[in-house]
Amino acid sequence: MAELLELSVAEAARQIAAGELSREEYFEAWRGAAAGDQLNAYLWRAEDGTAAGDGPLGGIPVAVKDLFCTEGVQTTAGSRILEGHRPLYTATAVRKLGEAGAGILGKTNMDEFAMGSSNENSAYGPVLNPHDRERVPGGSSGGSAAVVAGGLAPCAIGTDTGGSIRQPASLCGIVGLKPTYGAISRYGMIAFASSLDQCGPLTRDVTDAALLLDAMQGNDPCDSTSVGIAGGVEAPTRTDLEGLRFAVPAELAHDAIEPGVRAVFEQTLKRIEQLGGEIAEVPLPHAEHGISAYYVLAPAEASSNLARYDGVRYGARAEGGDDVVEMYEETRAAGFGDEVKRRIMLGTYALSSGYYDAYYGRAQQVRTKIAEDFAAAFDRFDFVVTPTSPSVAFGLGEKTDDPLAMYMNDFFTVPMSLAGIPAISIPAGTAEPEGGGPQLPVGFQIAAPAFAEQRLLDAAYALEQAIDG
Amino acid sequence: MAERAELEAVIGLEIHVQLSTRTKMFCGCELSFGDEPNVHTCPVCLAHPGVLPVPNEAAIRYALKIAAALECEVAPSSTFHRKNYFYPDNAKAYQISQYDEPLAVDGRLGGIRIHRAHLEEDAAKTIHLGGSGRIHGSGASLVDFNRGGTPLVEIVTEPDLRSAGEAGAWARLLRTTVRQLGVSDVNMEEGSLRVDANVSVRPVGSEELGTKTELKNMNSFRFLERGVEAELARQRELIEAGGLVVQETLHFHPEDGSLHPLRSKEEAHDYRYFPEPDLVPLAPTEAMLREARESLPELPEARMKRYESELGLSAEHAAQLAADPEEAAYFEAVCQGAPGAEAQVVANWVTGELAAALRQAEADGERDKVEPAALAALIGLVGEKKISHGSGKQVLSVLIAEGGEPAAIVEREGLAQISDSGELESIVAEAVEANPEAAEQIRAGNGKAIGAIVGAVMKQTKGRADGGEVTRLIQEQLGV
Numbered sequence: 001m002a003e004l005l006e007l008s009v010a011e012a013a014r015q016i017a018a019g020e021l022s023r024e025e026y027f028e029a030w031r032g033a034a035a036g037d038q039l040n041a042y043l044w045r046a047e048d049g050t051a052a053g054d055g056p057l058g059g060i061p062v063a064v065k066d067l068f069c070t071e072g073v074q075t076t077a078g079s080r081i082l083e084g085h086r087p088l089y090t091a092t093a094v095r096k097l098g099e100a101g102a103g104i105l106g107k108t109n110m111d112e113f114a115m116g117s118s119n120e121n122s123a124y125g126p127v128l129n130p131h132d133r134e135r136v137p138g139g140s141s142g143g144s145a146a147v148v149a150g151g152l153a154p155c156a157i158g159t160d161t162g163g164s165i166r167q168p169a170s171l172c173g174i175v176g177l178k179p180t181y182g183a184i185s186r187y188g189m190i191a192f193a194s195s196l197d198q199c200g201p202l203t204r205d206v207t208d209a210a211l212l213l214d215a216m217q218g219n220d221p222c223d224s225t226s227v228g229i230a231g232g233v234e235a236p237t238r239t240d241l242e243g244l245r246f247a248v249p250a251e252l253a254h255d256a257i258e259p260g261v262r263a264v265f266e267q268t269l270k271r272i273e274q275l276g277g278e279i280a281e282v283p284l285p286h287a288e289h290g291i292s293a294y295y296v297l298a299p300a301e302a303s304s305n306l307a308r309y310d311g312v313r314y315g316a317r318a319e320g321g322d323d324v325v326e327m328y329e330e331t332r333a334a335g336f337g338d339e340v341k342r343r344i345m346l347g348t349y350a351l352s353s354g355y356y357d358a359y360y361g362r363a364q365q366v367r368t369k370i371a372e373d374f375a376a377a378f379d380r381f382d383f384v385v386t387p388t389s390p391s392v393a394f395g396l397g398e399k400t401d402d403p404l405a406m407y408m409n410d411f412f413t414v415p416m417s418l419a420g421i422p423a424i425s426i427p428a429g430t431a432e433p434e435g436g437g438p439q440l441p442v443g444f445q446i447a448a449p450a451f452a453e454q455r456l457l458d459a460a461y462a463l464e465q466a467i468d469g
Numbered sequence: 470m471a472e473r474a475e476l477e478a479v480i481g482l483e484i485h486v487q488l489s490t491r492t493k494m495f496c497g498c499e500l501s502f503g504d505e506p507n508v509h510t511c512p513v514c515l516a517h518p519g520v521l522p523v524p525n526e527a528a529i530r531y532a533l534k535i536a537a538a539l540e541c542e543v544a545p546s547s548t549f550h551r552k553n554y555f556y557p558d559n560a561k562a563y564q565i566s567q568y569d570e571p572l573a574v575d576g577r578l579g580g581i582r583i584h585r586a587h588l589e590e591d592a593a594k595t596i597h598l599g600g601s602g603r604i605h606g607s608g609a610s611l612v613d614f615n616r617g618g619t620p621l622v623e624i625v626t627e628p629d630l631r632s633a634g635e636a637g638a639w640a641r642l643l644r645t646t647v648r649q650l651g652v653s654d655v656n657m658e659e660g661s662l663r664v665d666a667n668v669s670v671r672p673v674g675s676e677e678l679g680t681k682t683e684l685k686n687m688n689s690f691r692f693l694e695r696g697v698e699a700e701l702a703r704q705r706e707l708i709e710a711g712g713l714v715v716q717e718t719l720h721f722h723p724e725d726g727s728l729h730p731l732r733s734k735e736e737a738h739d740y741r742y743f744p745e746p747d748l749v750p751l752a753p754t755e756a757m758l759r760e761a762r763e764s765l766p767e768l769p770e771a772r773m774k775r776y777e778s779e780l781g782l783s784a785e786h787a788a789q790l791a792a793d794p795e796e797a798a799y800f801e802a803v804c805q806g807a808p809g810a811e812a813q814v815v816a817n818w819v820t821g822e823l824a825a826a827l828r829q830a831e832a833d834g835e836r837d838k839v840e841p842a843a844l845a846a847l848i849g850l851v852g853e854k855k856i857s858h859g860s861g862k863q864v865l866s867v868l869i870a871e872g873g874e875p876a877a878i879v880e881r882e883g884l885a886q887i888s889d890s891g892e893l894e895s896i897v898a899e900a901v902e903a904n905p906e907a908a909e910q911i912r913a914g915n916g917k918a919i920g921a922i923v924g925a926v927m928k929q930t931k932g933r934a935d936g937g938e939v940t941r942l943i944q945e946q947l948g949v
Contacts, residue, residue, distance in 0.1 A: 069519040077518065088512050091519060188519040195746035223521050224748050301746055304553050307562030308516045324557055324610065351553070351741035360743060 004029045009060055009155045009208040010235065013101075016059035023059030024050050027103065030061045034106050034152050039128040039137070041146040044074055044107040051103030057215055058101030063153035065144045066107040067114055068094050068199075069188040077190045078110040078122040078140075081335025082315045091188025092223065093157065093199045093216045100215035105153050108143030112337045113306060114164055114192040116140050117409035120400055121339045128396075129172060131440055135393040135433075138168030138409070144202045145172040149441075155212060156202045161193050162294050163388075163413025165200045166425035170388035170443025173427045175460075176202045177209045178413075180450045181420035182227040184213075185220030191305040193298035196417045206426060206461040207235050213453065233454050236461035241277035244459060246446075247381035249284040256408060258391045260431025264442040265387045268428045271466050272385075277459075282377045282384065286369040290415040291407055293370070296350045296363035297418075302340075303347030309335060342403065371419040378449045383459060386412040388425040388443030392433050416447045423447040424460045428467060474672035476708060478701050479679065480636045481584075481628035484643060485621050486653045487591060487661040488531045493618035494590040495522030495565065502659055506613035514618040516560035521747050524549075528620035531652035532572055532588045533753055533761035535622050538646055538768055539583045541576030546752040547587070549745040554738050557612050558592040565590050566623075568742045572751065579642045579770050582627035588751075593617030628667065628678060633697035637690050640664050645769045645792040657689050664693050668700045670708065679704075680714040684728065686721045696721040700728055772797055780804070780812035789820055799836055806845025810852050818848055826865045839868045847875040859932035860884040887933050893926075896934070897942040900925040911947050919943055 004026060007015070015021035027050040034045050043066050051059045069075050069087035076082045094104065111121040119127040119142025127142040129135040130150030137146040141158025145168035148156050158165045160178035169176025177200045184199040191197060201212035210233050218228035248269065257265075269279050311317030311331030318330035336344070350359035377384055389409055399406045416423040428444035444463070448456035492499055496513035513520045536543050550568035567587035576583030594616045599608040624643070630636045644655045644662055655662040664687060669679035684700055687693040704714050719728040767775075773791035776782040782790070790800045800819050804812055819836075823844065827833055847868070851861040856879055867878050879885055887893050900922050901908050910918035919940060926939045 069517075075518070082518065085518065087519065088517065187521050190518040191747075193746075222523060224523055225521075225746075300743060304551050304563050304741070304743070307553060307555065308518075308560060310555070310562065312557065313515055313560065314517065325555070328555060348741065351743055353739045353741070356741075356743070 005033055005151060005154070007154075008205055009057070009203065010211055012154065013057055013060055013211070017054075021059075023052070026059055027051055027061050027105075030105055030154060034063075034147070037147070037150075037152050039130055039133070039146045039150050039152070040125050041109055041127050041137075041143040041150065041152060042106040043076060043078075043109050043124055043143070046104055046106060049103060051101060053098060053101035053103075055099065055101035055215075056211060057097060060102045061105035061154060062097055062102045062212075063105050063108050063144055063147045063156035064094055065110050065141050065156070065158045067110060067159050067190045068107075068157070069190065070094060070104060070107065073104070073107065075107065075190070076124070077114070078112040078124060079309075079335065079337070079340070080123040080316060081309045081311075081331070083123075085315050087188070089188060092185035092220045093189065095188075096216050096218065097157070097212070102215070106147070108141070108147055108156060108158075110143050110158075111140035111164075112340050113190065113302070114140040114159055114161055114197070115302070115339050115343055117163070117167055117406055118394070118396075118399065119143065119168070120396065121337055123337055126396060129393045131173065132393065132438065135395055135440070136171065138171035138389070138393065140164040140168075141176075141202060142168045145169050145174060145176065148172070148174045148202050148204060155204070155208050157199060157212065157216070158202050159189055159192075159197055159199050160413075160417065161196045161198075161298060162417045163410040165202060166413045166423060166443065166445060167389050167409055169202055169425045170427075170445075171393040171441065173430075173441025173443075174202055174204055175206055175209050175424065175426050175464075176200065176443075177213060177424045177457075178416065178422060179213060179217065179453055180229070180422045182225055183229050183422070183451070183453065184216045185218070185223040185226040187220055187222035187226075191301075193301040194305060195301060196294075196298060198417075206424070206457055206464045209424070210235050210457045213457075229451055229453055233457060236454075236457045238458040238462045239465055241272055241275035241459060241462050243276070244383065245278045245280065245381040246272055247280060247282035247377050247384045249287060249384065249386060250281045251284060251288050252386060256390045256411070257387060258431065258434055260433070261387050261389070261391060261442050264429040264431055265444065268444045268463070268467070269385070271463060275462055275466055280381070282381060284370070284373045284377060284384070284415065286366060286373050287415040289366045290370055290418055291411055293363040293366035294410070294414045294418060295346065295407060296359050297367065299343040299347030300350045300360050300363075301347065303344045303351065306336075306340065306344055311335070339403070367418045370415050374415070374419045374421060374447070374449075382448070382455065384447045386445045386447075388412060388445040392431055392440035392442060394433070412445060416445075421447055421450050422453050422456050424456055426460050426464050426467070474674070476670040476705050477673045478631050478633070478697075479628045479669045479671055479681075480630035480633075480697060481667040482624075482626045482630065482636060482640060483665040483667065483683075484624040484626075484640070485591075485663040486535065486624065486647055486655060488528050488620040488622060489651075489653050489661070490525055490527040490531060490620055492525060492527075494525050494528055494588070494620035495618055498618065500619055501615050502661075504615060506611070506615060509615045510617075514560065514614060516562075522565060522745075524748065524751070525620055528588060529751065529753065530757065530761065531620070531650075532586070532622045533757060534650050534652055534764060535624070535647060536573035536576065536586050537758075537761045537765055538650055539573070539576035539578050539586060539624065541573035541583060541586055543573050543753060543758055544570060546570070546750045547572045548750050549588075549748045550742045551745050553741040556592075557610055558595045558617070560593065560614065560617060564592065565745055565748070578646060579639055581629045581639055584625040584627050586622055586624045589621050589623055591616055591619035591621050628669070633694045633701060636666060636697050637694040640693060641690055641792070642769060645794075649766055649768060649794045660688065663688070666693065666697050666700075668697055668704070669714065670701060670704045680716050682714065682716065683718045684721055685718060685731075686723075688723065692721060692723055692726075695726050696728060699726060703728070766794070769794075776812075782813055782816050786813070786816040786820060790816060796836070799841055802841035803845045803848070806842045807848045807852075810845075810848045814852065815845075815848060818844065822862055822865060826862065826869055830866065830869045832869060838872070839865070840872075843868055843873075843875055850875055850879065854886060854935055855879070856884050856886050857932055857935055859927065859936075860886070863932065884931075884933055886935055887930055893930075893934055893938065894942060896929050897922075897926055897939060897946060900929065901943065901946055908947055911943070911949060914949075
């Protein structure tokens with residue numbers, strides 16, 4: 001049984017397709033593993049059924065972040081306000097996984113409406129890091145990262161708006177890929193910040209990430225902003241980095257990087273050179289303003305996206321209230337958590353008449369500048385690399401009282417989101433947390449030009465083989 | 470009393486046109502009017518979590534047609550914006566509209582400049598039970614999302630209109646123009662055409678705009694004219710008494726024609742517009758623009774000008790006949806069938822005698838009961854004085870009732886004009902003899918008295934005599 005659970009998704013799918021492995025047995029094994037969740041990682045688990053379809057993911061159970069609508073299955077976005085909400089339809093990304101033969105193993109816990117970097121903002125309690133249950137798994141796709149890292153699912157999908165796949169992947173020691181904006185349909189993915197949200201896989205290795213990405217990517221008539229990746233992606237096979245140029249942002253002398261994380265990062269740069277890659281510094285002068293711009297743009301869009309949760313048509317409704325406005329107010333006061341309220345207020349303010357130009361307009365300009373910085377870097381380099389997160393997993397409750405410290409978790413991941421380019425986090429080693437304790441995973445982020453996912457996966461695979469070897 | 474400058478009216482209109490596409494602006498639900506509430510809904514138009522809008526291509530093509538008809542410049546790329554507000558008629562709590570980069574700008578129609586035209590979606594319909602029919606004071610509110618998401622084109626004019634009558638006439642021209650494009654039912658009662666007016670006054674000769682008020686809920690052209698008229702009167706009176714107009718939105722009450730301000734709570738909005746991230750910019754292809762231009766039929770305004778300049782119709786007749794494409798086609802078919810008749814004579818028959826005869830037959834508007842060729846033949850008979858004008862009207866009644874050939878009807882009914890002058894002379898002589906008093910008055914110089922004798926002749930001839938000829942014979946016989 002344990003051996004079964006150790007198969008990669010690619011290998012399990014191959015064995016199932018070849019008739020060497022029973023899909024029922026495989027799914028049942030994972031159902032059993034998921035049933036042992038002690039991390040508060042699942043919000044719902046499939047009690048029966050299997051992955052019946054044929055295809056590249058035939059027979060593979062997938063854990064799905066509870067931000068994706070699943071027809072008839074509770075979809076809460078980690079929020080009280082959607083408690084008990086059963087969508088009438090299934091998100092395109094999940095439907096496509098099904099068409100590739102996969103089945104839903106469960107719905108995973110997450111920061112409410114994907115707002116958070118620690119999974120402590122879930123209305124259903126925090127998810128625990130499988131490497132140290134006193135620590136956070138990262139967020140907002142913390143549940144998806146924890147189930148994969150904790151042996152509760154063979155693979156998962158999540159969403160990334162400013163780092164919500166990459167950062168928890170880093171903190172949990174797995175692979176997390178945020179594809180190019182537009183690679184995968186957003187239809188049925190409950191919106192946080194529409195111009196940034198992107199679906200992606202969280203897996204144990206790069207090959208599995210490629211497999212899930214290929215199944216989910218594509219233009220969707222239900223999402224006007226989706227384009228797909230021309231030709232899809234194939235399983236990576238490259239084992240060297242000869243002739244590839246990796247840029248390290250010159251501004252990386254960020255004093256908030258933990259020494260252990262910095263050491264792993266530098267060690268990984270050496271591995272790149274050993275594999276034949278070139279390393280050089282590149283200026284990304286506007287990247288340091290990424291967090292500021294992001295925390296204007298994302299809340300602005302969120303303030304509008306979350307305005308529909310009014311208790312009228314679905315979800316929770318607060319009783320009482322003399323008129324419709326009071327009903328809205330009471331429903332939203334009771335239904336949303338503190339961080340969501342904070343961001344709705346920030347965003348409403350940023351869009352208000354008289355402030356729009358100073359906040360939203362200015363943040364859009366910064367966003368354009370950051371995209372231009374990346375474009376200039378990609379004129380000379382194939383990739384930009386950074387640590388994924390400035391720190392290893394931190395303690396539960398450590399940063400909950402300091403939103404700005406929490407926001408700094410996304411320092412390295414937000415610029416790629418703003419630029420709409422793909423980026424992957426792969427496990428690069430471990431480090432001792434500040435203040436001591438057992439070693440914890442450290443992620444290494446590689447970013448590539450828009451729609452260069454194949455090149456990104458190839459390089460990540462080569463590096464992964466070297467690190468694992 | 471100090472001399473006071475005369476105040477002129479300054480009126481601009483904001484028109485919402487519901488497009489008659491098969492489906493809604495951003496989802497696949499069918500459009501409907503009068504169906505059971507909330508049957509034409511889906512997760513998208515009910516704003517369920519996770520849904521995304523997909524623009525309706527037909528709506529974009531319809532909007533481009535309107536832009537072409539209004540001679541607007543179409544933006545190479547325009548953007549959708551979110552207009553955020555909480556209200557039960559708006560499931561997303563924002564309306565997808567266009568803001569600072571609209572689809573089309575700088576057009577004109579009937580001498581009035583068009584400021585802009587843009588695409589957006591309609592709100593759901595709310596019904597407030599009890600109280601005033603508005604949300605305040607009502608016991609409960611019901612929402613019908615069938616209408617929510619219907620494609621709308623909003624058209625905004627420059628403040629070029631100078632009277633309530635002009636505003637009404639222009640709105641009618643816009644309706645006939647849009648109707649002819651086949652992109653909307655443009656029915657004010659059903660709400661597929663909604664006209665709001667921005668009204669202000671200023672001293673004649675001033676270039677500055679006065680403070681305006683916005684008039685809403687005028688759901689007929691008559692109400693539009695009445696509302697604007699009433700508001701102009703109110704503003705003039707206010708200013709002449711030394712007061713100031715306050716910028717506000719006024720709701721027209723059709724029951725008594727009164728205008729009442731909306732509660733400020735209902736209109737104190739900061740819409741927090743920002744570009745709709747779920748949609749890419751709207752960039753019509755050259756082919757779409759060309760198709761919109763080339764598909765334009767002759768529009769009422771152009772047709773009106775042609776009727777005046779080429780056919781020599783009076784302005785009034787030109788306007789009346791050009792407005793309705795079907796009536797215009799009918800008129801032109803009659804003209805074609807009666808090449809000998811002047812267009813103005815045909816116009817008189819179509820708008821006058823035919824309309825009156827149809828009304829009398831309680832067949833208003835059913836002009837097809839009279840084939841254009843038949844009416845043309847009838848006009849020919851009258852023109853050639855084969856029958857009198859009065860007999861012509863009788864033939865028309867028969868045509869409406871039974872159809873047939875005018876010449877055959879004339880034959881059958883014995884309506885041919887009396888062409889034997891000897892016969893007519895003796896009938897006139899008898900009539901003069903039978904009306905000695907009238908004859909005396911005519912001799913004494915009272916020209917009006919001739920009517921009694923003409924009437925007697927017409928009665929005797931059953932209208933088969935030519936009125937002009939009868940008058941001439943009476944005067945001849947009485948030596949005046």
